Amino acid sequence: MNLQSDDFELFGVPRRFAQDAAVLDARWKELQREAHPDRFSSQGPAAQRVAMQWSVRINEAYNRLRDPLRRAAYLCELAGASINAHSNTAMPAAFLMQQMHWREALEEAADSESLEALADRVARSRREALASCGEAIDTACDFPLAVEQVRSLMFIERFAAELDARIDAVQDAAGAWGRGQ
Amino acid sequence: MALLQISEPGQAPDPHQRRVAVGIDLGTTHSLVAAVRHGVVECLPDSQGQVILPSVVRYLAGGGRQIGGAALAAGVSDPENTIASVKRFMGRGLADVAGRDKLPYRFVEHGQGMLTLHTADGVKSPVEVSAEILATLRQRAEDTFNDDLYGAVITVPAYFDDAQRQATKDAAQLAGIQVLRLINEPTAAAIAYGLDNASEGIYAVFDLGGGTFDISVLRLARGVFEVIATGGDSALGGDDYDQALADWLLAQSGLRIDGPGDKAQLKAWARRTKEALSATDSVAVDGHLTLGRLQVEVQREDFEAVTAPLTARAMSAVRKTLRDAKLDRSDVQGVVMVGGSTRMPQIQRAVAEFFGKAPLNNLNPDEVVAIGAAIQANQLAGNDPAGDLLLLDVIPLSLGIETMGGLVERIVPRNQTIPTAMAQDFTTYKDGQTALALHVVQGERDLVADCRSLARFELRGIPPMAAGAARIRVTFTVDADGLLNVSARETGSGVEARIDVKPSYGLSDAQIASMLQESFSTAESDIKARALAEARVDADRMLLATQSALDADSALLDAGQRHEIDRLMDALRAVLAESQDAGQVEAATEALAKGTEAFAAERMNHSIQQALAGRSVESL
Numbered sequence: 001m002n003l004q005s006d007d008f009e010l011f012g013v014p015r016r017f018a019q020d021a022a023v024l025d026a027r028w029k030e031l032q033r034e035a036h037p038d039r040f041s042s043q044g045p046a047a048q049r050v051a052m053q054w055s056v057r058i059n060e061a062y063n064r065l066r067d068p069l070r071r072a073a074y075l076c077e078l079a080g081a082s083i084n085a086h087s088n089t090a091m092p093a094a095f096l097m098q099q100m101h102w103r104e105a106l107e108e109a110a111d112s113e114s115l116e117a118l119a120d121r122v123a124r125s126r127r128e129a130l131a132s133c134g135e136a137i138d139t140a141c142d143f144p145l146a147v148e149q150v151r152s153l154m155f156i157e158r159f160a161a162e163l164d165a166r167i168d169a170v171q172d173a174a175g176a177w178g179r180g181q
Numbered sequence: 182m183a184l185l186q187i188s189e190p191g192q193a194p195d196p197h198q199r200r201v202a203v204g205i206d207l208g209t210t211h212s213l214v215a216a217v218r219h220g221v222v223e224c225l226p227d228s229q230g231q232v233i234l235p236s237v238v239r240y241l242a243g244g245g246r247q248i249g250g251a252a253l254a255a256g257v258s259d260p261e262n263t264i265a266s267v268k269r270f271m272g273r274g275l276a277d278v279a280g281r282d283k284l285p286y287r288f289v290e291h292g293q294g295m296l297t298l299h300t301a302d303g304v305k306s307p308v309e310v311s312a313e314i315l316a317t318l319r320q321r322a323e324d325t326f327n328d329d330l331y332g333a334v335i336t337v338p339a340y341f342d343d344a345q346r347q348a349t350k351d352a353a354q355l356a357g358i359q360v361l362r363l364i365n366e367p368t369a370a371a372i373a374y375g376l377d378n379a380s381e382g383i384y385a386v387f388d389l390g391g392g393t394f395d396i397s398v399l400r401l402a403r404g405v406f407e408v409i410a411t412g413g414d415s416a417l418g419g420d421d422y423d424q425a426l427a428d429w430l431l432a433q434s435g436l437r438i439d440g441p442g443d444k445a446q447l448k449a450w451a452r453r454t455k456e457a458l459s460a461t462d463s464v465a466v467d468g469h470l471t472l473g474r475l476q477v478e479v480q481r482e483d484f485e486a487v488t489a490p491l492t493a494r495a496m497s498a499v500r501k502t503l504r505d506a507k508l509d510r511s512d513v514q515g516v517v518m519v520g521g522s523t524r525m526p527q528i529q530r531a532v533a534e535f536f537g538k539a540p541l542n543n544l545n546p547d548e549v550v551a552i553g554a555a556i557q558a559n560q561l562a563g564n565d566p567a568g569d570l571l572l573l574d575v576i577p578l579s580l581g582i583e584t585m586g587g588l589v590e591r592i593v594p595r596n597q598t599i600p601t602a603m604a605q606d607f608t609t610y611k612d613g614q615t616a617l618a619l620h621v622v623q624g625e626r627d628l629v630a631d632c633r634s635l636a637r638f639e640l641r642g643i644p645p646m647a648a649g650a651a652r653i654r655v656t657f658t659v660d661a662d663g664l665l666n667v668s669a670r671e672t673g674s675g676v677e678a679r680i681d682v683k684p685s686y687g688l689s690d691a692q693i694a695s696m697l698q699e700s701f702s703t704a705e706s707d708i709k710a711r712a713l714a715e716a717r718v719d720a721d722r723m724l725l726a727t728q729s730a731l732d733a734d735s736a737l738l739d740a741g742q743r744h745e746i747d748r749l750m751d752a753l754r755a756v757l758a759e760s761q762d763a764g765q766v767e768a769a770t771e772a773l774a775k776g777t778e779a780f781a782a783e784r785m786n787h788s789i790q791q792a793l794a795g796r797s798v799e800s801l
Contacts, residue, residue: 010793034793046779056601063597
């Protein structure tokens, strides 16, 4: 094992989409226990530098492995199927229609309840897309299909972030009123 | 410094040698130092038995100064030269200091967005003022142990940005303290609680100090302290409650203030009234300002009403941080209260209402941060080989760079576990462009103007290409102290530029060095003898460590490398035998350290690889 090992080798887990979050979390902490700069704090700058490189690498791998979308994208790249998120923006028509409906719903939503309802719909789509992405990678080995799902998921996540920001704003306003009585 | 000693991780090279390592809580209103003594962690008292040092420095004409209680007492009579709550000015420019017209100080804008203060002893930067406080605590620790201080863990509010952290580290350097680690105050409090209560699960730390408010959410499991999210308000604290009450007192009395003495007097009354109201329901304020007598009866409800917006601000930050952590308030098993300001009944009540459970108050809220820092310091110094404490902290604020149109491109999002390195590719926007200006900012807003500017630097020497053809990779590295380093590299040509993001506080490195020199210039001959003795000890240690590294791992070296290390060792031995000059001994030691650096790094790599590989076999 070295700094160039892929994330799965580093964490000692099988190279596949299905992962146990608790195992990843436990492995992350085990690895940091061995490599964190604080373990070598009395051993001088050269030791600190090397420990920091390892610690950074372990955090990088953990961030990628625990996020299902990034993990899927990483598996596609490892299999030689490029995501090309910037240059390739062609999406199936049905997906684009769904996005348009969501945007309309976001613009029309006036209160916390309708925003939460929309958030539920988005979360359901995300779960479905992740499941089919996992199946494409782990079962069918259909990487072109997996890449398409990854791209859809990127759109979904971006939309979910905008939606979260709206919900935050609405809740903050409500919280301020609640305290101002 | 023993660069090559690889014993068990975390173990000191010499097991019989205990290093004096302390935790320092450098607070807005007061500071404390704590250490592990005879296996027990405790705050160290001064010669009068006081553990709390008021964070107040008074400058006298002619170079004299008072620090702590004596300075605090002089605050009313000499407010201009008595600097209190200096932590609020660390790493800050004049424009950043809210309500500065209400403060009695004579501020001087220093340039590069950093402020300084004009005093009877000349212009002082906040870094220098903080260094006085740190030096006092260092002296206290050295007197207690009758030994030199090896190093300190210093706490900072989780919400401190890069400039504020760097300023704190610089203040420590100026006070002659080696910083083992900067850790976040709430994390330190969690360490103190975690080890006392052996807690597991999700905990929130609610830290309302004199000048800052921090809220952190942590997951505790088997000695690992994982910070999930952190937030707060770096300009909200007990001082604001004092100020709000002071303003209200003045309004009730119908008087106005006349001069800085009145401001300080009013603030002192407000603070005493606030403290009294934690135990009683009403307090009578009666005293004289320049323009007349102030007589006001304060009910606790009055105080709570005028400060309700402040409490609401704190609770809004709590909600935001829980959302960041993707947790519900019911997931939180316990809320640890830190900071003297959490004694206010309205704070206790607001927290209990929000989380639906009584907050934890069983450790002294003034001491808990220093205690946690001392536990971490003891382990980092290698005094506790069995210690299995591991801190996985996060970066509190997003880091990014300015792009076209004054927008921020985020490179490291907030709440990333540190240390971390993240990169983003950029390109040139004009044909034949050979330089790229980079502006590094920190904050959550989309516009550069709304974020904190940290540094500017330029990548030059890019080969002329068509617009968009160059590929410039900008890498942000955040170390375990939460400090940032930025590098930029054109990947085609390999042209590179990097910068330690280090703002100027009105002190250059050369100035810091000369100030350090000055502070040592007393009793010069003593200092020389001591410096030589220390240099010899370091040299011996270095030789010993190198030899044991060679005995263990000389297989990693080829003949030429081995020869070079032998030569440097011989040279150091020769200097040791002949020279009486500390500088020469240090230089030869430094040469050996430099010459063995690659070897040390190689050995470290091997040992970590082995440790990690060993783990993965175990878990199969």
